[in-house]
Amino acid sequence: MLKVRNLDVAYGSLSVLHHLSLHVKQGEIVTIIGANGAGKTTLLRTITGLLRPRSGSIRFREEEIGSLPTENIVSRGCSLVPEGRQVFAAMPVRENLLLGAYVQFKRGRREEVHRDLERIYGLFPVLKQREHQLAGTLSGGEQQMLAIGRALMAGPSLIMLDEPSMGLAPLIVKDIFAIVRQLGKEGGTVLLVEQNARSALRIADRGYVLENGRIVLEGAAENLLANREIQRAYLGKDVDAENK
């Protein structure tokens, strides 16, 4: 479904991603783990057209999207839940969700939008309760749910999540990952970028490890979980966190 080949991205003269290649197949949950500053967010922003690659190709459903503007990429079915949620703070929850459905409205699928809305409310009952509350007044976890809901409203065939667990309480993180897993079960394709490597690998089919802008390891999620080096470098902290 998504094929990234030899991607190079730079901010000015500072090169961030080097010859990066990865792919996501239909119906997979793929996770990219890596430390702060490894280039995870840059990668997702480049795939969605918020950043321009210097070279390399990004193909989504067999179509080159590397030079398309963000809105066209989104309308082709590739959605991103951005880092730090980025909800429209001054608007009510419902409006946030409806804005997420922009591409659906444009296709004239009014009916589906309302069906999707009900589905999101089913997925995140708390959003239904807070339907008319301003998004900025929600708690962090609720905002994350809203951001995911908003991305789902576009009816994407691939949903990418950028650090959905960041800054959230462990209990809520659990909820969020449960939701992601459920999305996978329903046949959705997910690309999940996480620092919280253990939780991410537990729900993923495959994983990539990103270090300093390069993919250093890839493989089935269970293999990665069992990999010693990964355990040492990325999972140690998690163990402590989960024992708490």
Next chain:
Amino acid sequence: MFQRFRHITALAAAIAAVQLLTAATGKEFFLTQLTMAGYYTLVIIGLCLLMGYAGQISLGHAGFFAIGGYTSAVLTTVDLSAWKAAPAISLLAKSGILTGRADLYGGQILTVHPWAAFLCALCITIVVAFLIGVPVLKLKGHYLAMATLGFGTIIYSVVLATSRFGAADGISSVPAFPLLPGLAVTGGSSQRVANYYFAWLLVTVGMLLLINLIHSRVGRALRSIHGAEDAAGAMGVDAARYKLNTFILSAVYAAVAGVFLTHYNGGIGPSEASIMKSVRYVAIVAVGGMGSLWGTLIMSAVLNFLSLRGYFGTFDDAVFGSILIAVMLFSPEGVLKLDIRSLVGRWIRTDRKAGA
């Protein structure tokens, strides 16, 4: 380390070369406009420090130019001979602060000596810049732009409303400013070459000062303020104080230019205090490159010279606007950073993107 002195030397050489060239081609009258352009350049490099290095915009810098110019103009033209008998005045006259001279029509008048007026102008500028700077520099972004614009508006309307400042007519018959025996800042053609060198000497000294400042500890502090104020604060840089000092310094540059240009022109008018003038200063800094003192200096010299010579006739503003847009579109880092290849490439890419 020595690179900056190489640049200063190059500037000095260029200044001399221009003079020799004009002398060789018999076009010495160009020096008149070059001198005036030099004074405006002094304002603009000061503003460049404030905008490019401390990251603070000022849409009211013409106000400081006017404070300098008007203070000097008023003090050196108001005739105090009627109060000659008053003890305070006679004391000042004896101490050399006041000076007698003949006016244009042969009458004898008693006015403040230009040097005293100059010091006075500096003091007023520093005080005003301090009083304005303290509250204004707490603001950011558009609010800062608005507040400095407001300051400029106040100065402009005060100048325009006060008959002591000549209201709309401004002040004329400002005397020469004696520098050394036989050398004075004045518009007379006999002193043209000397005045050209004096104006550009001020610019050179001003540059030297700024360059040293930028490369000093203060300069690093300024850059960190520009980068991120909160971070600078965390690093122990007293951002507010540095900003204020920079603001005052750039105000002083403007005021010094105002004083000398007023003596050179023999007068000053309210147009020197107008908002459009401030906007022009900001625009030239932007065209020259916000973080580039040299680019700013060159653009200021060229644009002011061309404008003062009236090369563009009634299209002066239109040409200026076009240059402004062109530079901002194609070389936002200033003219010195223009990179044609990447530019063309970018345009083609954008076109393709739009077409897709």
Next chain:
Amino acid sequence: MFLELFFQYLVAGLTYGTIYAVVGIGFNIIYNTTGIINFAQGEFVMLGGMTAVSLHAFLPLPLAIAGAVLVTMAVGGLIEMLFIRWLVKPSVLRMIIITIGVSILIREGALHLWGEGIRSLPYFTGNEVSAIEIGGVRVSPQVLWALGVAAIVVLLLNVFFHYTMLGREMRACASNRDAAALCGIPTRNMVTLSFVVSAGIGALAGCVVSPITQTQYGIGAGLAIKGFTVAILGGLGNSMAAVGAGFILGILESFSIWVMPTAYKDAISITILLAMLFARPSGLFGNSEAARLKEF
């Protein structure tokens, strides 16, 4: 007599305020979607007035105004497409300077197109001397027209931004451009649209105030400075606040004339406004959160 005078000055202040407010509103629309202050806003006002006068030579007034609004909207859209649209992540200061350049070009263009002469539209109702008298206080009907149009524009804008999909999309752009793009919203079109809308509002403002202020090629800069002032003072991004700040500035000016020499009007009103700004650095009606978000 005192009360009568008081209200007469108040009416004068409202007249000034209305003029400033209708210009200030335009600033907010572009600010809202792009985070930039468009200094060519005053030129939209001028263009609207001048075009309407030219069209009125052979069209009835309502059609001339509609035509002028459309022409100016086209100019606004064109400016965005030519000068702003294709820039990759321009800084705010760069865009501001571009708009200053654009304003100079429009002004010069108008000078060479229309000359330096003054024009004005006829009064919508009555003529140059007619006034409506309420208890000894007299007000020109055109002032009421301008007030009415300002009120309707603010109302329509509020409805547009809060109750239409397009309006919400523009607000989404304003609140977070990346997030809006991630919703599939074509953000660059929204920016173009904001230029079109604010050009239209500027032109409409130019038409309704034209009988009061008259129109000349250079009128834009002065209006832009006042409009910018009230847009900032109200608290950027809020049209209602701009109207409020417009009235405050107008009334301040008017009452300063009552007690002080007129010549110092600007100095006095701006000094008071600056004092207010220092006390509330995010604008009179703005919240400090919003002010901190947008910077150069």
Next chain:
Amino acid sequence: MKRFRILAAVLGIIAVLSLPAFAAETIKIGAVLAVTGPASFLGAPEAKTLEMLVDEVNAKGGINGKKVELIVKDTQASPEKAVSFAKQLIDEDKVFAIIGPSTSGETMAIKNIAEEGKTILLSCAAAEVIVNPVAKYVFKVAPSDRYAVEMIFSQMKKMGIAKIGVLSSNTGFGKAGKEQIEKLAPEHGIRILVNEVYDKSATDLTAEATKIKAANVQAVVNWSIEPAQSIVIKNIRQIGLTIPVFQSHGFANIQYAKAAGAAAEGVLFPASRLVVADSLPAKHPQKAAVASYKKAYETRFKEDVSTFGGHAYDSLMILAKAIEKAGTDKEKVREAVEATKGLAGTAGVFTFSATDHNGLDMNAFAMLTVRNGRFAPAEK
């Protein structure tokens, strides 16, 4: 290295610019005018007039067989630009004489420069200080505000007015008029109860009008050249003031009367006879000058003639006559200008002398009013 290249390029540009322009046996006349900017109401018609006249003169073979070369410099009403241009014209173009500037402030800024450069300056601005005290090379062709003010005051006397309100704009024109009003009012037994200066770009003046209303004056005098002068009479009438309104000679441009519409009716103002050229009796000395200028200007530029363009006309005519008489020696021409007698121009009949470099008297003005949207003599 790059910077050296740029410096070199700059030097190169300067070198190219310094190439000599083609020289021919012409009479060079410089014009320093505010063609654009805030005083374009003055400068634009002045520049157009000069352009038209020089074409005319050259079509007839020039002055004494020499073509006239006109160099117009646009100051945008900035004194510093006027200074730069005046020096340029004198030092570099070696012009024979300078016409302009349009405003008093600019004229005062370059008065010294003309004196030092021994170049005739024919200012189109009105302020008394330009020629008082007299500077040898500086003349002015615009009638002094003093005569306009006296004319207004004598009209007031006839109407029994003793308490007035004064409004003026913050321009050189407004300031000069205000000063004359303040100076002459006591001599005419007139008291000024309100004396306000408004901004030249004012868009509404209701508050100023209210201040006038509150003062219970018998008449208002407004002194400006900007569009604000039409706005102010509208505002005065709108708030219900019915007292007589006097305007300065700056009102003598029909576009202001048109802009003020019904409010302009009955406004009284002194103006040169140019604006009522059509109704001037055939035997009037100025008839020929004003009629031909008005016709030529209005045919060529398709706009109404204004007295300011007339000042440029008068300047060039005075200069041309003097050159015809005295040849191309600057000093002799200066003397010839000073010796001009009984020359009928658009602003009046000029008679200069060593002590009078304005050459006009109160006769330059006639009291006009607006009747049915047209200028007409105040008394029938």
